[in-house]
Amino acid sequence: FITEVTLVDAVRVYVNSSSENLQYPVLFVVRQQKGVLSWQVPLIFRGLYQRTYNYQEVSRTLCPSEPAPETGPSDQIIFVDVASMAPFNIAYELLVTRLESFQLETNKPFNFTASPSQPQYFLYKFPQDVDSVIIKVVSDAVYPCSVVSVQDIVCPVYDLDHNVEFNGVYQSMTKQAAITVQRKDFPGEQFFVVFVIKPEDYACGGSVPSSIHGNVNRTWNLQRTKNLQVTIVPSIKKSVYIQAMLFSFLSFLSFYVGSVAIYKNRSGIMTSSHPITASTPEGSSYGAIGTSSSSGGRQFSSPEHGPPAGSDTDSSVEEESDFDTMPEIESDKNVIRTKVFLYLSDLSRKDRRIVSKKYKIYFWNIITIAVFYALPVIQLVITYQTVVNVTGNQDICYYNFLCAHPLGVLSAFNNILSNVGHMLLGFLFLLIVLRRDILHRRAMEMKDDYGIPKHFGLFYAMGIALMMEGVLSACYHVCPNYSNFQFDTSFMYMIAGLCMLKLYQTRHPDINASAYSAYASFAVVICLAVLGVVFGKNDMWFWVIFSLIHVLASLALSTQIYYMGRFKMDLGIFRRAAMVLYTDCIQQCSRPMYMRLSNVSSLSTFSAIFGLVYRPRDFASYILGIFICNLLLYLAFYIIMKIRSSEKLLPIPLFCIVATAVVWAAALYFFFQTLSSWEETPAESREKNRSCILLGFFDDHDVWHFLSAAALFFSFLVLLTLDDDLDTVRRDKIPVF
Incomplete structure (x- = not known):
C-alpha cells in the first residue's frame, strides 16, 4: 500500500475474519517506516476472574507520518503481512483507508465511535498563543467503561486495554472526563489523545457479565461500542492565577483591617474602671472574689460579715453563737455543688493562676499534636502527588477535573489556595485573643477581677486548630482519595470539641475537662472515624x-x-x-x-x-455531623438561657451571631454541591465534576473553603465576646447553666 503524505496524515487498517478457532488465529503484521504493529484475529482480551472476550473485527490506526519541511510531500510504503498456522483455508477481509479527520482543532467538538477492538486516537498541536488546554470528553451512555489517555508523539501508540497505562496520562471514564495538558510537558508541542474501550465495566463501577467457563457470548461484545465527543479548549492564562491569589489574600486581609478599625474605637473600654470597684464596701468580698486564703486563694462571704449599716434586714435574726456552724459548707466542693441553684461563684473557687495554667496546657498540647500529625501527612501527600506525576494515573486522586488548575508539581492548586483563609483568620483570631489577654492582665493588676473568669488557653488552642484545619485540608486536596480523607476532618472534630469545652468552661471554670483527657477523647474519635471508613460500609x-x-x-x-x-x-x-x-x-x-x-x-x-x-456510607461526615449538631444545640441553649437570665447581647456579639448564621448557611449550600466522591470509582466521581464558578479559577468546593473559614472565625468571635456584658457583674449574681 503506497500513500502520498502531504500533511499530518494517518492510515487505519480494518480486518475481519470469520474464523473463531482460537487454536489457529490469523496474524496480521503491519510494517512501516516508524515501526511494526501486529495483532491476531480473534483478538482476545482478558478480564476479571479469568474471563475472556474474543473479537472478530479489529481496526487499528497506524503511527502517522509527517512530511519534512525541507522535502515536502513524500510517499509512504506500508507492508501488511497476513499469516496463519491453520491446516485449512481461512477467509478474511482487509481494508486500508486514510483518516480525513485525524488532527483535532481548538474549540471544535469532534464525534467518533470506538470499541475494545477498534480503539481511536487523534493528534493535537498547541496553537502559538496557548500554553495549556483542557481535553473534555463526554458521552451520552454511562457504559461501556472507557479510558482516555494523553501520550507523547512516540511510536508505537499504546491503544489497547492491556497497554494503555504504559505511557502518558490517563483517566477511566463513564460519561465525562477532563485532562489538563500543558505545553511545557511536550517538547514537540503536540500530543496524541487516545480512546480505549474496556472489555468489561468493573473498573468503572459496573457489573461483571455472567459467563460459562470464563467465555463471554458474542452479544456482550457487540454491545461494547461507545459514541464519544472530544473538545479541546484553552485553559486559563497566568494572569488568572495572579488574580486568584490576590483575591484570596486581599479578601481575608480585609478582616484584619476591619478588626483594627473596631478595636481602635473600643480601645479604652477594656481598661476603664468599673462601677463595682467604687461601690463595693471596703473589706467586703463577694462570690469567689476576695483576699487570698489557704484554700485556693479565695475567701467567701460568711455570717461574721454582717449586712451593711442601714440595710433593710430583720432585727430578730439569731446570733451566730446560738447555733452550731458548719465551716465545710463554705469550703467543701461536694457540699457546694449540691445546691439546686448554682452561681458562678460556686464553680470558680480555685486560684485563678492555677486554673489559667491548666487551660494553657490545651494550647501547648495542640501545638505538639499539630507538629507530629502534620509532618507525616505532608510527607505522605507529597508521595501521592509524585506517584500521580510519575505514573500518569489520574484515577489515584479525586479532583474536580473540570476545574483543576495545576501549578508546578501540584495538580489542583486552586483547591490548595482556597484554604489560605483558615490560616489567615486563625492567625488573626490568635492576635485578637492575645490583645484581650494582655488587657486582662493589666486589669488584674488593678484588682479588676469579676465577671466571667478570663482563661484564654482554650481560645489559643481554637486559633491553632483553625490554622491547622487549613494546613491539613490543603494537604488532603493535594491528592484527595479514600486513604487520606481523615486529614481533612481530624481538626474539624477538635474544633467542634474545643468550642463545646469552651462553652462549658465559661460557667464551669473549676470542673472542665483537662487537656489530657480532652485530647485523648479526640484521639478515640479519630480512631473510630478511621475504622468507620474502613469497616463501616x-x-x-x-x-x-x-x-x-x-x-x-x-x-x-x-x-x-x-x-x-x-x-x-x-x-x-x-x-x-x-x-x-x-x-x-x-x-x-x-x-x-x-x-x-x-x-x-x-x-x-x-x-x-x-x-x-x-x-x-460517609462515616467520617456522620461523626462530624454529630459533633456539629451537639455544638449548635449547646450554643443555642446557652444563648436562650442567657436571655432568660436577663443578660444582654452587646452589639458586637450580636453582629457575630448574625454573621455566623448567614455565612454558615451560604457555606453549607456550597458544601452540598458535590463535585467528586471518593466513595465511588474514579470514573463515577468524574460524572459529578463541574466547571469553575468564581474568577474562572475556583469551584464550588473552593467557595466552601472561603466561607467556612469566615464562618468558623465568626463562630470563635461569638464565644470570645458573648459574655462581655457580664464584665461588671458580681460572680455570685451570674447563674450557672
Whole structure:
C-alpha cells in the first residue's frame, strides 16, 4: 500500500475474519517506516476472574507520518503481512483507508465511535498563543467503561486495554472526563489523545457479565461500542492565577483591617474602671472574689460579715453563737455543688493562676499534636502527588477535573489556595485573643477581677486548630482519595470539641475537662472515624459496637455534667449507679435536680440509633455531623438561657451571631454541591465534576473553603465576646447553666 503524505496524515487498517478457532488465529503484521504493529484475529482480551472476550473485527490506526519541511510531500510504503498456522483455508477481509479527520482543532467538538477492538486516537498541536488546554470528553451512555489517555508523539501508540497505562496520562471514564495538558510537558508541542474501550465495566463501577467457563457470548461484545465527543479548549492564562491569589489574600486581609478599625474605637473600654470597684464596701468580698486564703486563694462571704449599716434586714435574726456552724459548707466542693441553684461563684473557687495554667496546657498540647500529625501527612501527600506525576494515573486522586488548575508539581492548586483563609483568620483570631489577654492582665493588676473568669488557653488552642484545619485540608486536596480523607476532618472534630469545652468552661471554670483527657477523647474519635471508613460500609457488627460505645460514652459524659464532676469513674461505678436507681427511682420517685442537664445525652442517643438503622456510607461526615449538631444545640441553649437570665447581647456579639448564621448557611449550600466522591470509582466521581464558578479559577468546593473559614472565625468571635456584658457583674449574681 503506497500513500502520498502531504500533511499530518494517518492510515487505519480494518480486518475481519470469520474464523473463531482460537487454536489457529490469523496474524496480521503491519510494517512501516516508524515501526511494526501486529495483532491476531480473534483478538482476545482478558478480564476479571479469568474471563475472556474474543473479537472478530479489529481496526487499528497506524503511527502517522509527517512530511519534512525541507522535502515536502513524500510517499509512504506500508507492508501488511497476513499469516496463519491453520491446516485449512481461512477467509478474511482487509481494508486500508486514510483518516480525513485525524488532527483535532481548538474549540471544535469532534464525534467518533470506538470499541475494545477498534480503539481511536487523534493528534493535537498547541496553537502559538496557548500554553495549556483542557481535553473534555463526554458521552451520552454511562457504559461501556472507557479510558482516555494523553501520550507523547512516540511510536508505537499504546491503544489497547492491556497497554494503555504504559505511557502518558490517563483517566477511566463513564460519561465525562477532563485532562489538563500543558505545553511545557511536550517538547514537540503536540500530543496524541487516545480512546480505549474496556472489555468489561468493573473498573468503572459496573457489573461483571455472567459467563460459562470464563467465555463471554458474542452479544456482550457487540454491545461494547461507545459514541464519544472530544473538545479541546484553552485553559486559563497566568494572569488568572495572579488574580486568584490576590483575591484570596486581599479578601481575608480585609478582616484584619476591619478588626483594627473596631478595636481602635473600643480601645479604652477594656481598661476603664468599673462601677463595682467604687461601690463595693471596703473589706467586703463577694462570690469567689476576695483576699487570698489557704484554700485556693479565695475567701467567701460568711455570717461574721454582717449586712451593711442601714440595710433593710430583720432585727430578730439569731446570733451566730446560738447555733452550731458548719465551716465545710463554705469550703467543701461536694457540699457546694449540691445546691439546686448554682452561681458562678460556686464553680470558680480555685486560684485563678492555677486554673489559667491548666487551660494553657490545651494550647501547648495542640501545638505538639499539630507538629507530629502534620509532618507525616505532608510527607505522605507529597508521595501521592509524585506517584500521580510519575505514573500518569489520574484515577489515584479525586479532583474536580473540570476545574483543576495545576501549578508546578501540584495538580489542583486552586483547591490548595482556597484554604489560605483558615490560616489567615486563625492567625488573626490568635492576635485578637492575645490583645484581650494582655488587657486582662493589666486589669488584674488593678484588682479588676469579676465577671466571667478570663482563661484564654482554650481560645489559643481554637486559633491553632483553625490554622491547622487549613494546613491539613490543603494537604488532603493535594491528592484527595479514600486513604487520606481523615486529614481533612481530624481538626474539624477538635474544633467542634474545643468550642463545646469552651462553652462549658465559661460557667464551669473549676470542673472542665483537662487537656489530657480532652485530647485523648479526640484521639478515640479519630480512631473510630478511621475504622468507620474502613469497616463501616457493610459491617453490621461494627455499627452495633460503635452505637454501644456511643451511647455509653454519652451517658458517662452526661453523668459527669449532672454531678458537676464529682461522679468517679472507677470499679465502683456500677454499685453507685444501682444505688442511685434504687433510691431515686424505686424507693421514691425523685425529680432530677438539674432538669436542663439531665437531657444532655438525648441527641447522642438518637444519632446512635439513626446510625445503626441507616448506616450512612460517609462515616467520617456522620461523626462530624454529630459533633456539629451537639455544638449548635449547646450554643443555642446557652444563648436562650442567657436571655432568660436577663443578660444582654452587646452589639458586637450580636453582629457575630448574625454573621455566623448567614455565612454558615451560604457555606453549607456550597458544601452540598458535590463535585467528586471518593466513595465511588474514579470514573463515577468524574460524572459529578463541574466547571469553575468564581474568577474562572475556583469551584464550588473552593467557595466552601472561603466561607467556612469566615464562618468558623465568626463562630470563635461569638464565644470570645458573648459574655462581655457580664464584665461588671458580681460572680455570685451570674447563674450557672
